[in-house]
Amino acid sequence: MNVGYQTARSASNDQLRKLLAGAPVRIVVLLIAFVWTLPSAGLLVSSFRPPDDITNTGWWTVLSHPFESSVWTLQNYDQVLNAHGLANALLNSVLVTVPSVVIPITIAAFAAYAFAWLEFPGRRFFFTVVVGLMVVPLQMSLIPLLRLYTQMDLNGTFLGVWLAHTGFGLPLAVFLLFGYISTLPGEIIESARVDGASPLTTFTRLVLPLSVPVIASFAIFQFLWVWNDLLVALVFLGTKEEVAVVTARLAALVGRRGEQWQVLTAGAFVGMAVPLFVFFSLQRYFVRGLTAGSVKG
Amino acid sequence: MTTSAPAQTPRTSLLSPLTAGPLRVLVSLIVPLITFLALRWAFIFMRSAEANKLLVGVVALIIGVGGVWALYLVTDNLVSLLPEGVRETVRPFVFVGPALVILTAYLVYPVLRTVYLSFLDARSQDFVGLDNYAFALTSSDMLIALRNNVLWLIFVTGFVVSLGLVIAVMVDRIGRLEPIAKSFIFVPMAISAVGASVIWRFVYSFQPIQRPQIGLLNAVFTALGGDPQGWLILRPWNNFFLIAIMIWTLTGFAMVVLSAAIKGVPGELLEASRIDGASEIRIFFGVIVPYIRGTLITISTTVLIMVLKVFDIVFVMTAGQYDTEVIANRMFREMFTYGNFGRSSALAVVLLIAVIPVMIYNVRSLEQSRR
Numbered sequence: 001m002n003v004g005y006q007t008a009r010s011a012s013n014d015q016l017r018k019l020l021a022g023a024p025v026r027i028v029v030l031l032i033a034f035v036w037t038l039p040s041a042g043l044l045v046s047s048f049r050p051p052d053d054i055t056n057t058g059w060w061t062v063l064s065h066p067f068e069s070s071v072w073t074l075q076n077y078d079q080v081l082n083a084h085g086l087a088n089a090l091l092n093s094v095l096v097t098v099p100s101v102v103i104p105i106t107i108a109a110f111a112a113y114a115f116a117w118l119e120f121p122g123r124r125f126f127f128t129v130v131v132g133l134m135v136v137p138l139q140m141s142l143i144p145l146l147r148l149y150t151q152m153d154l155n156g157t158f159l160g161v162w163l164a165h166t167g168f169g170l171p172l173a174v175f176l177l178f179g180y181i182s183t184l185p186g187e188i189i190e191s192a193r194v195d196g197a198s199p200l201t202t203f204t205r206l207v208l209p210l211s212v213p214v215i216a217s218f219a220i221f222q223f224l225w226v227w228n229d230l231l232v233a234l235v236f237l238g239t240k241e242e243v244a245v246v247t248a249r250l251a252a253l254v255g256r257r258g259e260q261w262q263v264l265t266a267g268a269f270v271g272m273a274v275p276l277f278v279f280f281s282l283q284r285y286f287v288r289g290l291t292a293g294s295v296k297g
Numbered sequence: 298m299t300t301s302a303p304a305q306t307p308r309t310s311l312l313s314p315l316t317a318g319p320l321r322v323l324v325s326l327i328v329p330l331i332t333f334l335a336l337r338w339a340f341i342f343m344r345s346a347e348a349n350k351l352l353v354g355v356v357a358l359i360i361g362v363g364g365v366w367a368l369y370l371v372t373d374n375l376v377s378l379l380p381e382g383v384r385e386t387v388r389p390f391v392f393v394g395p396a397l398v399i400l401t402a403y404l405v406y407p408v409l410r411t412v413y414l415s416f417l418d419a420r421s422q423d424f425v426g427l428d429n430y431a432f433a434l435t436s437s438d439m440l441i442a443l444r445n446n447v448l449w450l451i452f453v454t455g456f457v458v459s460l461g462l463v464i465a466v467m468v469d470r471i472g473r474l475e476p477i478a479k480s481f482i483f484v485p486m487a488i489s490a491v492g493a494s495v496i497w498r499f500v501y502s503f504q505p506i507q508r509p510q511i512g513l514l515n516a517v518f519t520a521l522g523g524d525p526q527g528w529l530i531l532r533p534w535n536n537f538f539l540i541a542i543m544i545w546t547l548t549g550f551a552m553v554v555l556s557a558a559i560k561g562v563p564g565e566l567l568e569a570s571r572i573d574g575a576s577e578i579r580i581f582f583g584v585i586v587p588y589i590r591g592t593l594i595t596i597s598t599t600v601l602i603m604v605l606k607v608f609d610i611v612f613v614m615t616a617g618q619y620d621t622e623v624i625a626n627r628m629f630r631e632m633f634t635y636g637n638f639g640r641s642s643a644l645a646v647v648l649l650i651a652v653i654p655v656m657i658y659n660v661r662s663l664e665q666s667r668r
Binding site for chain 1: 354365549
């Protein structure tokens with residue numbers, strides 16, 4: 001990795017040297033990227049192969065004759081989506097995820113605004129509590145909530161999961177949104193107040209539009225968190241086909257059909273498609289959101 | 298939003314200190330309570346009506362998402378009707394109250410309750426003292442789980458941070474290829490742990506010796522002259538094959554964050570060291586690493602917390618069998634498979650105790666930032 005940075009006699013000589021010196025680094029990085037991609041590539045390729053081929057030959061063998069139509073099929077996807085109910089599970093995942101993202105953001109935005117710009121007794125204390133709750137493992141909440149839900153007939157309902165994700169996501173959401181909203185210039189907020197705007201008007205017309213970047217970052221983080229979550233979904237929704245989300249169904253399929261690779265490969269990609277799409281289309285916000293949201297408990 | 302009603306002078310000032318407290322609580326409760334009741338009603342109604350699922354979803358979305366907003370607006374308007382002296386002392390609780398109520402219901406109360414349950418027996422009836430903790434910290438099953446958690450913490454955190462750092466430094470020097478290489482290494486972060494587990498189950502897949510190997514690892518291993526192995530039942534090494542999955546998902550994350558920090562190292566600082574004749578290795582340890590120390594600590598704690606609670610990978614890959622148990626998976630099994638709520642609670646408390654230093658650190662930094 002010794003990159004020669006000695007001053008060269010001429011510019012072109014220097015450039016050539018840099019290029020040569022950079023080559024090993026470049027090769028190593030590309031090699032790492034290749035190794036990192038290989039496992040997913042294997043699964044993706046296999047998901048389009050006929051079941052017999054998957055279990056009889058390695059997926060890499062297909063690369064020697066990729067243009068024969070007999071080596072590719074869509075039947076695995078047809079099978080998992082319909083016979084194994086993943087189409088339904090996808091719909092459930094959407095139904096679970098959207099409110100589980102929007103509700104905590106709404107509640108957190110109102111609260112963050114109050115913490116930043118309104119005076120009330122206990123303000124500092126409550127905010128300290130929020131920060132303290134941020135890293136509490138959600139395992140601490142599962143048993144009491146499960147019992148409460150059983151009493152209220154909420155087990156296995158979307159409502160129960162939405163509220164659970166809202167509760168678990170709230171400390172981080174309040175913290176992040178507060179960090180942003182509290183740095184908005186005080187003069188703007190003050191002048192709105194002088195002009196007779198109520199706190200609510202200030203919030204909806206001024207604070208909320210200005211906070212779009214931080215809301216977007218948190219939304220992406222929370223979306224990924226909820227979509228990819230298994231634990232909360234297993235505990236409060238279960239694996240029954242009517243309500244189970246993609247991750248829960250997939251985990252159940254691994255348990256029951258651990259060697260039926262045609263099901264597992266296609267199933268895994270069905271579950272990944274949505275987050276991968278979000279990843280590639282919103283990469284910049286995605287990184288920002290993940291970075292910001294990395295302290296969640 | 299409306300302009301104030303005429304002030305009712307002496308009565309309000311007398312009223313305000315007495316009524317403000319209960320009113321604040323009341324106002325805090327309105328939004329969560331009504332949303333909850335409306336949604337519950339809608340669910341029960343639709344469940345009985347056997348309505349089309351998509352319709353149920355859309356209705357639920359409207360109530361859940363729109364309803365929350367509407368309730369805030371209504372509550373705020375209600376507060377505006379209050380006498381002037383009380384109004385502005387109650388109003389902040391329209392905004393902050395619902396969050397406080399939900400945090401209390403979903404975190405504060407359950408945490409206290411779980412601590413309490415951890416001192417009761419399996420069915421939460423009799424007090425058993427520290428029995429559950431004795432199980433959690435000394436039983437032979439749990440000793441394996443604790444050992445594995447330590448392995449996970451050391452190896453995942455160590456590899457993710459050091460590998461992420463090395464890749465971040467290298468990727469900084471490859472010019473135009475940088476964004477593409479980063480994307481490829483970062484992608485696993487978007488994949489669920491369940492998805493990642495399926496991907497790696499396939500890599501570790503095992504076929505009997507005469508058959509062609511379809512798992513990448515066994516194919517490479519047999520090509521090099523070895524006999525095919527069932528990697529996931531190969532104690533104690535199977536733990537490391539599970540650990541590799543988490544390293545695979547998190548390294549890209551560490552790389553992206555550290556790469557951003559490295560780009561913040563001033564160019565003059567690097568130039569100056571180079572002119573002084575420092576080698577690249579020395580610049581790395583003497584200039585870059587100290588400069589990004591804060592980010593390194595943050596990312597290490599973040600990864601530590603994630604690893605501590607590792608559940609999905611173990612649950613999907615081995616369900617904790619073959620000596621691959623970890624605390625969070627055992628906690629889940631005690632709860633659902635064995636129905637032992639005392640032990641399960643004690644295991645959750647063990648996880649909580651492990652993160653308390655981070656919690657204290659966060660609260661301290663908050664206190665400092667306030668000064």
